[in-house]
Amino acid sequence: MLDLDETLVHASLEFMEQSHLQFDVTFKEQDYHVWVKIRPHCLEFLERLAEKFEIIVFTASQSIYADKLLNLIDPDSRLIKHRVFRNSCLFVNENYVKDLTVLNRDLSKIAIVDNSPQAFGYQVLSNGIPIKSWFGDTSDRQEVCLLKLLPFIESLAAADDVRPHIVNRFKLHERVSAL
Template structure:
């Protein structure tokens, strides 16, 4: 069995479409790309007794109530990264659900600069992969924090792996020191990290 950092994707070369607007001169230099589900939150359509947030969403003609448990200290984390990094949420989730959730996590749009959904991912054998070339950013100044090694198969050198939210303990969370340390390790030294 190979290690998660060896899960490189073997696909034909392609020219990705750029999904983000051009980087502003005033934007922070480093690009922080965050996964949503199981990295920042755990969501379920089954009731969660200690849910932090819940909201309705209609999908394929069916109405669902979504229960959300945030990763510990998520709100403080979002406040901390705002202005320090150009922040993009890049999720394999459907936009109809993820957009509702992100509007609850960042209702004033103060923390998250860009949002990318499933339609910006590549479906490879049933896995939704995130080719960071769609960002149109300098990948030597970019890091993706994601719980799924399959998601970052195109650019493992840009990845900091987060422990899935559903399995994370109170003290094992994506928090300021972990992300900042892993970001600079990944971006500056071209190393791989596992963020817990």
């Protein structure tokens, strides 16, 4: 599973130079124009993952916005097989938390890449792969972030249970305990 905003893309209601996509969306009877930058190597990342995995985008964004954006990124749903939105999140302490159990899938086979560990930390910290937030920066340091994760994620395809591998690599439980 992949998060959308600040993981795969950066979107804004304000003009962004060199945006890759633009679209209009109506939300609560208000019209908005959205500018979107796609994270470097995003499409390559999605294509490689789609070879080995069922890709699900799980976003805390509203479906009216996220569906339009995902239709532009993957118009034929060739890469992203399922979409899960804010209405499937739990609202806990002013945060939208992604409840992976809504997918009705074996949690030993699920990994979620998200820039916001609190979004997946409520119940499934062992399934979470953290990534640095991306806000449209094109520096080399950020560009390789998705590509750096690929070998590890691809290695999970052979795992009987992804959770021990994720826990060992990212040690999120230790980080949370230290807070």
